[in-house]
Amino acid sequence: MYVPGPDGNVFSPLNEPDEQGRFGNFGGKFAPEVLMPALEELEAAWRSARQDHAFLAEYEGLLADFVGRPSPIYEAKRLSRELGGAKIVLKREDLNHTGAHKINNALGQCLLVQRMGKHRVIAETGAGQHGVATATACALFDLECVIYMGRVDTERQAVNVERMKMLGATVVPVDQGSRTLKDAVNEAMRDWVTNVRDTHYVLGTAYGPHPFPWMVREFQRVIGREARAQMLAKFGKLPTCVTACVGGGSNAIGIMWDFLKDPVRLVGVEAGGRGITPGEHAARFSGGSVGIFQGSKSYLLQDENGQVLGTHSVSAGLDYASVGAEHAWLHDVGRVEYTFADDTAALDAFHRLARTEGILPALESSHAVAWAIAHAKDFTADEILLVNISGRGDKDIHTVMGAARV
Amino acid sequence: MSDRFEIRFGQKLSKGQKLFVAYIGAGVPGLEESVEVALELVRLGVDCIEFGLPFSDPYGDGAVNQAAAEMGIKNGVTVPVYFDLIRKIRAKTEIPLVAFGYSNPVWQYGLEKFAREAAEAGIDAVLLVDIPVEESDELDRACAKHGIATTFLTAPTTPAKRLEAIAARARGFVYHVSRTGVTGEQSSLSQTLGSEVQLVKSAVKIPVVVGFGLSTPDQVREVCAFADGAVVGSAIVRRTLQDKPTQAILQDIRELVGPLVEAAR
Numbered sequence: 001m002y003v004p005g006p007d008g009n010v011f012s013p014l015n016e017p018d019e020q021g022r023f024g025n026f027g028g029k030f031a032p033e034v035l036m037p038a039l040e041e042l043e044a045a046w047r048s049a050r051q052d053h054a055f056l057a058e059y060e061g062l063l064a065d066f067v068g069r070p071s072p073i074y075e076a077k078r079l080s081r082e083l084g085g086a087k088i089v090l091k092r093e094d095l096n097h098t099g100a101h102k103i104n105n106a107l108g109q110c111l112l113v114q115r116m117g118k119h120r121v122i123a124e125t126g127a128g129q130h131g132v133a134t135a136t137a138c139a140l141f142d143l144e145c146v147i148y149m150g151r152v153d154t155e156r157q158a159v160n161v162e163r164m165k166m167l168g169a170t171v172v173p174v175d176q177g178s179r180t181l182k183d184a185v186n187e188a189m190r191d192w193v194t195n196v197r198d199t200h201y202v203l204g205t206a207y208g209p210h211p212f213p214w215m216v217r218e219f220q221r222v223i224g225r226e227a228r229a230q231m232l233a234k235f236g237k238l239p240t241c242v243t244a245c246v247g248g249g250s251n252a253i254g255i256m257w258d259f260l261k262d263p264v265r266l267v268g269v270e271a272g273g274r275g276i277t278p279g280e281h282a283a284r285f286s287g288g289s290v291g292i293f294q295g296s297k298s299y300l301l302q303d304e305n306g307q308v309l310g311t312h313s314v315s316a317g318l319d320y321a322s323v324g325a326e327h328a329w330l331h332d333v334g335r336v337e338y339t340f341a342d343d344t345a346a347l348d349a350f351h352r353l354a355r356t357e358g359i360l361p362a363l364e365s366s367h368a369v370a371w372a373i374a375h376a377k378d379f380t381a382d383e384i385l386l387v388n389i390s391g392r393g394d395k396d397i398h399t400v401m402g403a404a405r406v
Numbered sequence: 407m408s409d410r411f412e413i414r415f416g417q418k419l420s421k422g423q424k425l426f427v428a429y430i431g432a433g434v435p436g437l438e439e440s441v442e443v444a445l446e447l448v449r450l451g452v453d454c455i456e457f458g459l460p461f462s463d464p465y466g467d468g469a470v471n472q473a474a475a476e477m478g479i480k481n482g483v484t485v486p487v488y489f490d491l492i493r494k495i496r497a498k499t500e501i502p503l504v505a506f507g508y509s510n511p512v513w514q515y516g517l518e519k520f521a522r523e524a525a526e527a528g529i530d531a532v533l534l535v536d537i538p539v540e541e542s543d544e545l546d547r548a549c550a551k552h553g554i555a556t557t558f559l560t561a562p563t564t565p566a567k568r569l570e571a572i573a574a575r576a577r578g579f580v581y582h583v584s585r586t587g588v589t590g591e592q593s594s595l596s597q598t599l600g601s602e603v604q605l606v607k608s609a610v611k612i613p614v615v616v617g618f619g620l621s622t623p624d625q626v627r628e629v630c631a632f633a634d635g636a637v638v639g640s641a642i643v644r645r646t647l648q649d650k651p652t653q654a655i656l657q658d659i660r661e662l663v664g665p666l667v668e669a670a671r
Binding site: 035 | 512561583
């Protein structure tokens, strides 16, 4: 179901957003005046760093020696055999140091923080993986670290809260609003507005005001760049389809970007929660419309008055009302398909991958696994379905145990 | 009609007096009650009211204004209801009224429709916290077509180059934020505030008012020594959030705002 680009057979991705920070109609810099100079400073630092061989060498060195990259691709033979149809191959971001793809971005941004001469870092976190990654990078670079996390998420991801504290970070539970990820972002923005002169906000996903969606994508592109080369080396061909879960969308844009020009079907899987009715899910492309939220124009779950709706997902990391601007553009131009998996399917996928392959996927990644399980039969045995296992599921054991009791 | 700025602000400033601007949340403590609060402020002599259009996620605001936004939404403030409230205030006063909020409810309603109906209801200016000058083209076009001013915040972090861009587009007044931070009361003002305001005033030709964190007559006097006026928000909003009969809330507002208005004279 690959859709050719408007100029013929090859789709033209946007190497970078336009001068206003937009991907088509999406993105931009919808931020309070007090932050605008910091966003300009960040963009300038990022533009200079990405051309700087010393910066890139340091970043790549850390990815190799500290994170343990490249992460392998792994053929899930038992799962493929049980399902029938596609040969399912997993990209193992769960094997990264700290247990998820988030470390790729946290290290990149913290290197930039050093370059900008700032000493304090703040971040939001949902599932806690970005918080842990940021706390880890801050320990490594000796930066002060404050993590905002919705109260509900601190409870369902208690292990990650303890990890962050052990790494020297301060974790601030957020009691505003729905007490989940969007409220943690609000509080982080408030901190940034207040302490902008000496603080950098390490945004954890390819969302927010320009240059975050672009910069985070570039830090996560290593996933797809590696996977593409590994596919060619190991199987001598590209996958027929690549799938990833989409919360803010950083693991998905990271694995998909280097396949955009290829004849490869790309499927993003959002959180279907308890069903596509308002407040019960986080499937922005199924139940949302275009809006402006937390710095960016994108698809947003909102009511008819423009108030942001509550969301629900069994996975804290997908439990968010909006989605990265580049995904909104890729949706509208039709290059990437966006669908959803509900809580039950994600939990089933979690158990199934555990029992067939000995891998506990994060509940976020379990949504992509759920799509693969449901659609494996759409493919033939010589077609490869590449699934991004964006993180490991150890952090989710309590949630999964709780769900089993219900 | 940006004329109301020229008339009211012009008259006051030409007499050597300073401006007092009040911020309150629409629908707080109730729909009709927020109109009563606004009219009480008019009777107390405020020169302009920023009437907060509530948004579910006001990340530029502190806890008090967030609580007010939540209450406004709960009490049923949508854009049409908001314009109803404005009409009721406008029927009784000719001071400038500013629609103050965040962009999403306005974009969702439709910019063109919002600007047209805002003008009909009696709004003079629109200020949206998350619309910096770079993102203001569409808003500016829609507002200009219907004779509404767009105005902007300036911040301690705003460099001279950005001030020029803001000066080129801001109409009515410019709102200088007294500190890096969200809205909410504070005990003392920044040492550099005076020089910041001088910088803003040298860039713009319209009045510059200062807000964020002001709540006492002394602070208003301090700010009015170098700015064209002062804005007080959270301190008033906090009183409107009290679980008290409306008359008692209005009494508290009289006690708070009377001396603040005096301080700006």
